[in-house]
Amino acid sequence: MSTVTSSRPGVIGMGLMGSAVLKMTGASCGWDVDATRCVNAATAQEVFEQCDVVFLCLPNSHIASDVARGVTLKAGQIIIDTTTGDPREMAALGAELAALGVHYLDATVSGSSVQLQQRDVLVMAGGDAAAFERCREWFACFARESVHVGPCGSGAKMKLVTNLVLGLNRAALAEGLAFAQQLDLDPAQTLDVMRRSMAYSRIMDTKGEKMITQDFNPQAKLSQHLKDVRLMLAASAIPLPLSEVHRELLEKAEALGYGEADNSAVIQAILKS
Structure with a gap:
């Protein structure tokens, strides 16, 4: 294994969010299962060999866990997982990596890849507080603010709460x-x-025009938010009646073919009812 490490981070998962993180942090390399998206790395292992700080920007916590367990890691390395995943899985992964001397932050992002490139997102991180402080400089590359919300798994929990209201x-x-x-x-x-009324929310600024013009070019995919809603319902010990209805709407939109479209396409589930 190479002992040369980069002062810049690496990225695993070069989709909308990962590509934006690479751009904003000036990451030295990025890897994806789609070889056409890879940057200076032919395998995930190469990213971990080159970088002391690695961002995981993946579809779910199952994939994130598989990646982290499938590579050789170095003591002192920091993994920043931006995935919106299962809090229990992320807490378990954090404990497993800590035993290897690897720091793990479930550093979820409130905002889209477009907003990240405008430095207009919030990072909500769970994990070791000292590791979080060491990563503030990287968060500052793309976030207007970052906040430490507790031990491993707390970032995922906070993201589910904020995404519930946002959705x-x-x-x-x-x-x-x-x-x-x-x-x-x-x-x-x-x-x-x-927008002028008491009904105003910031979502009108980011999704209103897209709904009106039916511009569903994805900033964040509808199927990804459906995954999040299912995680919310699975994590809750109390009924979430509005989220149950929301799940049904998203499932209908997905059945209509809008799973890979922007999450503003949820309006189609209403218009086509």
Whole structure:
């Protein structure tokens, strides 16, 4: 194994989020199962050999765990996992890596890949507080703020809570715009009025125009949020009735072919009902 390490981080998972993280941090290398996306690395192992800090930007915590367990790691190495995953899996992975002398942060991101490139996201990190402090400089490359929220698994928990509210805001906006269309109101004017009213939420700024114009080029994929909603429901010991309805809407949108589209496409599940 090479002993040369980069002062810049590496990235595993070069999708929307991973590509944005690589760009904003100036990461030295990135690997993906899609070979056309790889940057200066032919395997995941090469990234871990070259870098002391490695970002995991993967679809779920199962894949993140498989990657971390499938490579040779170095004591003192830091893994920053931005995946929105199962808090229990992420806590277990953190404990397993700690026994190897590897620091693990489940550093979830509130915001899209587009917002990350505007340095307009929030990082919510669980894990060792000292490791978190050492990574502040990297978070500052793409986040307006980063906050340590507790031990391993806490970042994933906080992301599920924030995504629950965010997703319901998006679904409420979709239903409101569909309702306005049924009432023969002008969609653009309706969105403008809602922005000026007490109904305002930031989701109107990021998703309103996309819903009106049906521009579903993905900033964050609908199927990924459906995965998150299922995680919320599985993690909760109390009923989440609004999230149950939201899950049904997302499943309908996915069945209509919008799984890989932007999550604003949830409006299609309402318009096509």
